[in-house]
Amino acid sequence: MADLTIGILGFVALFALMILRTPVAFAMLLTGFFGIWWLDGLRRAGAVLMTETYSAVANYSLIVVPMFILLGNVASAAGFSRGLYDAAYAWVGRLRGGLASASVIGCAAFSAVSGSSIATAVTIGKVALPEMKRLGYGPGLSTGAIAAGGTLGFLIPPSTGFVIYAILTEESIGRLFMAGILPGLLMMALFMLAIWIVTLRDPAAGPRGERVAFRERFALLLKALPLIVVIVVSIGGIYLGVFTPVEASGVGAALTILLAFATRSIDLKSFATSVMETVTTSTMLYMIVIGANVLNPFLSLTGVPGGLEAGLNALGLGTYGTLAVILLSYVVLGMFLDGLAMLVITIPIYFPVIQALGFDPIWFGVIAVIVIEMGMITPPVGLNVFVVRNVAGDVALGTVFRGVFPFLIAMIVCLFLIILFPQIALLIPNSMFN
Template identity: 45%
Template sequence: MFSDPFVTGLLGLAAMFALIVLQVPVGIAMGLTGVVGCGLIIGFGPALTLLATEPSSAMSSEGYAVIAMFLLMGNFAHVGGLSRELYKLAYVYLGHLRGGLVFATVGACAGFGAICGSSVATAATMARIALPEMLERGYAKSLAAGSIAAGGTLGMIVPPSVVMILYGILTENSIIALFLAAIVPGVIAVVFYFIAVFIVVRRNPEAAPVGEKAPWAERRRVTIQSWAVVLLAVMVSGGIYSGIFTVSEAASVGASVALLLAIFRRRLTVKNFLAALGDTAANTGMIFVMIIGASVFSYFATLSGLPAATVSWIQGLGLPPFLVLMLLMLFYLILGAIFDTIAAMVLTLPFVYPLILGLGYDPVWWGVINIVVIELGMITPPIGINVFVLHGMAKDLPLSTIFRGVVPFIFADVARLVVLITFPALSLWLPGAMGWL
């Protein structure tokens, strides 16, 4: 056993990042480092028990079951055709404007993000639905692709969000408070994206041809046809915020309703049912591996004293809290460009969360800011994950074209981040007014 736990902690941190660089999955790298590190500090007998207690705790947690249910709801909603109907609904009201299909895409991304709660899933779904529509109508490839890559990031900020649920569980904050805190930032995100699109098409009208205005009869017809989307959103979000359902119950009800809608519409086949279950299981398994790995590594980090030492060291520098916050923003921007959102968050929570509390910032507000800045990293060159997802689904679109298209949305995200940091009340007033803070 090492005599200095702090040195062991530093070596463990370096070893974990080395494993990640060597392409070891993040969850496994964290878990392996945590077990070995704990073994060096307290002995390998007690350390190895973590391999039994932490998976057992995670698998038996009702809170973590919410993640699987929301992922399943999103998959069943896609099978039931709700994502396509949501896009049609946005299009009949916005399609006649210059850049209307882009407005509709951003709006549909926000709506579908509220159903599935996943950034990558939202981008992938809208790439299948919206990209062909925009390209067929003569929209610039960069604008069409950029709007989908950026719009996909709304899947993580618009509640219910899988990442917010995970943040709430890992930091023991109210999930409902986090959902309420994300509503206004989510609306601001959509508005700022609309402004970015308006500026782009105003400067370059050829990038977005004007479509025909849908008659009111058509709008009414599409609105009526979209009843399933409205029903699912009202039952899940309305049930949570009104107090009828807990978050766990709302997730289960949402998954059940989405499945019944797919059956009712005769769109559920054995093949796509199994595909939905398989996709849910794969993503849930990936998240659980990261949760278990993060739990083991967090235990090791606490034993080594690294988080407390990090907080003391940064506070000892005498830097203003705002400057520390800006450095964290830069750090997460880089991290978000390299790692998946969930991986980036669970990787850093053991160190950053105590620091945020020590600086006096609200943990619910930080949860929103944390997710926003990591999502910004997901479209930031050179390694924006959403951009690569889109490129993988539309290989004829060069990466340079997609990255060029996301630039206006990056500026919009930076502006949103500045607003949310400058005015924390935009995130906190709603959960406070409803008694969740």
């Protein structure tokens, strides 16, 4: 049997295992191990399993993941996220749909410490959804704003998606973090524009909030200062070259813990819970990296990336036509897989094609993350939609999916702008590292 055929059968087995609800990490690990055994014998399969498992866990750059997860968990337990949301609401809540816009701003700010889409949606959703319900916001707009705003956690640094992408492609984590800043701010602005358009068409969907005096606005901004300081120090330190991303993650986590205890915003029990949640989440992410590292040698042996490149070239679609096919495949996969699963399965296959087409790998990392974000709010999976639905409690799933539609259009606009103007993603990293 041809190696390429075995590779295709391996993918069939991989998706079959995931359909059977096998965790994606173990689905990749089993497919890679038995695929290498079939092609190159048990000894080679065992050697790959041992060496790749050790190299994945021993990867110094991967320390970024548990440190930033700990930072986000402690900040959430300490209630710092509430301060961010209250400050945002004080400044934009008087506008039509202002509470939804404040939720998006809160999501963007919390994304800068959590690195997780789900954590961002849950944390801000618990604070914002009851308030929007109290003020009579339409359930579609309120849940849609949180579900879409949560996706910013996958784009705004310290994005877990960028860390995994960097490890899979051997690109710079620092460059990827910096590349996500302007696209993240652009997407936040487009989300707020989408809210304005929705409320322009239906004012009842997002009534204006109460006017807040300037003195109170600054007082609320002062309450949000602890988390703002952490964001400025950790992300600003990377930009100024004071810290590497790994060092910034450690400094940010330590600073958040110190501020949480200094302000008496957290007790030992809550801190212990945050640590255990960090260990659980980090273990899952480490297993995904291990699974990807075992699957990748199998794909190399079968020649699947080269076969895909040859097949796409045979279609004669040209550079951007081929890119469009790759992006469309992400949209389709996003209907069935979560973001990290898409990333670890597709990047080893698509990355050689992207390099052959001459695209900047940092730019493509941003593009891939945005398309994967779209999958987080599209049916039938739409992981963020299900998360927000659970937080909201009494809102129908169909209502949430309808609510995210304007934000999905905003994400498509953001995607096209970055494709047309690559410097949106590349300006900051190129100015720093060149």
